[in-house]
Amino acid sequence: MSDKKPVIVYGASGYTGRLVCEYLRELHVPFIAAGRDRARVQAVMDKIPGIETADYEVATVEHSVKALAGLFDGAKVVSNMVGPFSKYGPEVAEACLAAGCHYTDTTGEQDWVLDAKTRWGHKFAAKGLLLSPGIAQMYTTGEIAANICLETPGVDTLDILVLWKGFPTYASTQTIFAILQAKWYYLEQNKYVEWAQNTHFDVNVPGQHVHALVTPWAGTSHPVWFKDDPRVANCKALGGVFAREVMEGFVATQKMFEEQIKPLPPDQQQAALANIAASIQAGMPPRENPRVNVSLDSVYASGPLARVHCVIHGVSNYKQTGLLQAHAAYSLLQSPPKKAGFASACQAFGHRELLGVLKSFGLVRDPIVTAHC
């Protein structure tokens, strides 16, 4: 029997990787905290309160399929925190497949979710392995709300809103800019339809009087997750952060991208966007404070003769993400996923189970469900 620790957190030196490690410790799961720089990973681990009670090792690894597969060999689950995933994800997915590990990440990039499904979904399924990009507050918490709505027979249309209050990390900011290069899709009568450029809306936010400015936010993962769900024909998702000035900046950047950056060759586009992102976010954001960092996931579900609305209020977007990743790993060490191959968090673990996990750690409150709205 291999003495390899069963879970690898790749990108453990990052803001979210650290939180995954914190929750793995609380769940008593042995893990390897891996990254490209041992000193940086160790320095982050050393800051985790109670880390001396965790069963863990630190490993350095180069970002190549061969080196990653070597590290993953003998482990069972890889929690990948190195984003943007459309840029860095392929090597990690390939290495998981080679080493026979389940793959999870935290992506909010619709293009990566589509790519992962098409390129590796059937290969992971053939090995009984889970390929689950996007186990994270954006968009698993909204997926839980959508599935609660879908418990009502007769709904076939999902209108989803996700908002959070906080400071994006370095990789999150890089990701927000990287998604400008992608095509964004929603689902209409079960077909992908591209969002028009620079689409944005003022929306009602349940529980407050002031509207919020939101965008399709790269399309979100929902249209991809619900594409093969026979209950759902139409799915549109919108989101962003609560801070209006940040969203106004995002809308202005979208416009600038269309006019000034899109005419450039793709590699120059990527470099220009990465430079803008780096100039906006250089340091690590502060640790979340539940009195400040709140999240809201709202889903209106409708059908010809059925209507239901579900709202989930939560706190600490990044902590929700860390816990969801750690729980996924914990669960996969004990039993196979409900669905192998490409699957969302709710398809792999069940929405009621994930809701219970988030509630039990004090990160979301009971969903507010209103029927016949």
Ligand SMILES: NC(=O)c1ccc[n+]([C@@H]2O[C@H](COP(=O)([O-])OP(=O)(O)OC[C@H]3O[C@@H](n4cnc5c(N)ncnc54)[C@H](OP(=O)(O)O)[C@@H]3O)[C@@H](O)[C@H]2O)c1
């Ligand atoms: N959907 C959601 O709700 C949600 C929530 C949280 C995070 N995320 C996503 O998760 C990703 C990570 O976020 P984060 O908050 O942890 O960001 P972060 O604090 O910037 O950490 C990024 C991690 O990736 C590593 N990394 C970056 N470039 C690398 C490369 N070329 N090779 C190897 N490692 C590299 C970094 O290592 P170094 O320390 O060595 O630089 C660090 O460990 C982002 O894409 C973010 O959008 C999504």
